[in-house]
Amino acid sequence: MVKITFVDNSGASQIVDAQPGVSLMRAAVDNGVNGISADCGGACACATCQVYVADEWFAKTGAPAEDEQAMLGFTNSVRGNSRLSCQITLTAALDGMVVTTPEQQT
Amino acid sequence: MDTVMQNSGLLDIPLDRLDVSQHHLFRTGEVLPLFARLRREDPVHYCAQSQNGPYWSVTKHEDIMKVDTNPKVFSSSWENGGIVLDDAQAIPPVKDFVISAFIALDEPRHGVYRRAVQPIVSADSLRSLEDLVRTRTKKVLDSLPRDQVFNWVDLVSIELTTLLLATLFDVPVEDRHLLREWSDVTATLEGMDGFIGHENRIAKLTECLHYFMKLWNDRVNAPPKFDLVSMLAHDPNTRNMTPIDYLSQILVLIVGGNDTTRNTMSATINAINLFPDEYRKVREDRKLIPAMVDEIIRWQTPIPHMRRTALEDFQLRGKLIRKGDKVAMWYYSGNRDEEVFPDGDSVNVNRPNVSRQLSFGFGIHRCMGMNIAKLQLRILWEEMLDRFEFIEMLKPPVRTMSNQINGYTEVMVRIRG
Numbered sequence: 001m002v003k004i005t006f007v008d009n010s011g012a013s014q015i016v017d018a019q020p021g022v023s024l025m026r027a028a029v030d031n032g033v034n035g036i037s038a039d040c041g042g043a044c045a046c047a048t049c050q051v052y053v054a055d056e057w058f059a060k061t062g063a064p065a066e067d068e069q070a071m072l073g074f075t076n077s078v079r080g081n082s083r084l085s086c087q088i089t090l091t092a093a094l095d096g097m098v099v100t101t102p103e104q105q106t
Numbered sequence: 107m108d109t110v111m112q113n114s115g116l117l118d119i120p121l122d123r124l125d126v127s128q129h130h131l132f133r134t135g136e137v138l139p140l141f142a143r144l145r146r147e148d149p150v151h152y153c154a155q156s157q158n159g160p161y162w163s164v165t166k167h168e169d170i171m172k173v174d175t176n177p178k179v180f181s182s183s184w185e186n187g188g189i190v191l192d193d194a195q196a197i198p199p200v201k202d203f204v205i206s207a208f209i210a211l212d213e214p215r216h217g218v219y220r221r222a223v224q225p226i227v228s229a230d231s232l233r234s235l236e237d238l239v240r241t242r243t244k245k246v247l248d249s250l251p252r253d254q255v256f257n258w259v260d261l262v263s264i265e266l267t268t269l270l271l272a273t274l275f276d277v278p279v280e281d282r283h284l285l286r287e288w289s290d291v292t293a294t295l296e297g298m299d300g301f302i303g304h305e306n307r308i309a310k311l312t313e314c315l316h317y318f319m320k321l322w323n324d325r326v327n328a329p330p331k332f333d334l335v336s337m338l339a340h341d342p343n344t345r346n347m348t349p350i351d352y353l354s355q356i357l358v359l360i361v362g363g364n365d366t367t368r369n370t371m372s373a374t375i376n377a378i379n380l381f382p383d384e385y386r387k388v389r390e391d392r393k394l395i396p397a398m399v400d401e402i403i404r405w406q407t408p409i410p411h412m413r414r415t416a417l418e419d420f421q422l423r424g425k426l427i428r429k430g431d432k433v434a435m436w437y438y439s440g441n442r443d444e445e446v447f448p449d450g451d452s453v454n455v456n457r458p459n460v461s462r463q464l465s466f467g468f469g470i471h472r473c474m475g476m477n478i479a480k481l482q483l484r485i486l487w488e489e490m491l492d493r494f495e496f497i498e499m500l501k502p503p504v505r506t507m508s509n510q511i512n513g514y515t516e517v518m519v520r521i522r523g
């Protein structure tokens with residue numbers, strides 16, 4: 001299992017154990033994590049699944065593709081360490097990762 | 107409705123003669139069983155002849171997502187025909203008067219304009235709007251007549267949406283009727299109710315341009331402020347645009363923020379009268395308000411279609427869409443696709459997957475004002491429930507005759523005092 005800590009905008013955190021191979025978005029939605037609505041169901045088309053990835057983990061999540069960057073560019077909350085969680089596949093290498101959700105999606 | 111359909115024989119018409127884009131079908135509601143038929147028999151449907159020439163209908167949720175998320179193949183640009191089936195909206199009615207709003211541009215120009223005004227829907231901005239919206243909503247609801255019949259569209263829906271628009275542009279609230287008029291003029295084309303003729307339309311839009319040029323001139327040399335005009339005037343990427351480009355961006359913001367939310371406010375009354383049990387559930391548990399807001403936006407689908415133009419050949423569900431073809435993504439149909447939303451004609455506040463609804467579109471053009479619309483509607487619900495036991499609709503509403511806007515002109519109600 002891959003252990004992920006989600007921290008919301010108020011600082012409250014929730015730890016989720018997920019199967020490797022699923023997306024970070026799935027792990028969040030299936031475990032009822034607050035602050036991720038994922039309206040498009042993972043099609044990289046709504047930007048309501050944005051997370052900020054802690055610096056030490058960011059590189060390990062891989063580089064966002066062009067489509068993902070375009071969608072992130074149309075959010076108000078994009079930062080240098082933003083990712084769309086539906087575009088990150090969980091692997092053992094991400095065990096222990098910490099991500100934060102924005103105050104408001106899009 | 108079934109008898110209407112049997113009488114009109116539309117359900118038996120050969121598929122190759124079926125044209126779901128006829129405006130009147132949207133007023134009568136006849137279009138819904140026709141969409142159901144297409145989803146069943148021919149989900150990606152070619153219509154060879156219509157008031158707007160040949161076009162494809164995409165009717166399934168999954169296929170609409172495929173088209174909407176592929177802007178490289180499916181263009182929004184007005185240069186290719188724009189975002190509605192009616193080309194007249196994209197073709198300049200008078201030389202040099204092209205309305206090229208960012209909703210009808212492809213990358214990279216779309217992004218330049220969108221990014222300039224996007225901060226208006228930031229979390230900070232919405233937080234500061236919340237109190238204002240609440241104060242105004244209270245005032246409007248408190249002033250409604252009791253035990254008398256009135257049109258909810260005029261006294262509530264139009265009033266609240268135009269007040270908000272005036273705030274977003276920072277114009278005097280007394281001028282809100284002008285915004286409403288310009289919005290209607292922009293969205294009402296030949297063949298629809300209320301069309302005022304091409305020349306009058308241009309005259310009205312020119313009046314709008316002059317009004318907003320004055321605001322621009324006042325604000326471009328003043329320190330930046332937090333309103334849509336000031337944002338465009340100060341963003342280095344937009345401050346040198348032509349007046350017509352400027353007008354275009356203003357119009358999309360006026361139209362986008364006006365009809366859609368207005369008609370959802372009117373739809374709310376229709377919905378609670380048709381589905382009183384769902385209303386009661388929300389009354390008893392206010393945590394259901396956001397889900398109810400989403401569900402009514404799905405059910406209403408304020409924008410029934412968005413059009414794209416294929417830039418290359420594309421296979422969709424075994425059909426070959428050819429380069430240059432017009433494609434209608436029928437959100438109104440996808441939002442009732444039985445594979446995603448069973449019993450989609452009903453309002454159901456407990457629908458588990460309502461956030462997958464298509465009413466705001468998906469992909470890079472996804473509605474910029476979504477969170478503002480949801481904020482206004484949530485507050486309307488909260489304040490309604492605080493004040494009224496129920497809002498009784500006295501006769502069936504009068505709907506607009508348009509395949510571009512699912513709306514209402516009349517929702518006659520009475521509130522007991």
Ligand code: HEM
Nearest residue numbers: 208209362363366367408465466467468471473474475479
């Ligand atoms: C219930 C209310 C609303 C609905 C159903 C709605 C629906 C839509 C749809 C279907 C699109 C096009 C999506 C696409 O092409 O994929 C859109 C775009 C847009 N909407 Fe809305 N809208 C609503 C409220 C608002 C409000 C309140 C505003 C402004 C304050 C607004 C501003 C815009 C803008 C600027 C665009 C263009 C976005 C782009 O091209 O990047 N909308 N909306």
Ligand code: FES
Nearest residue numbers: 042045047049086
């Ligand atoms: S779920 Fe829509 S972009 Fe990730």
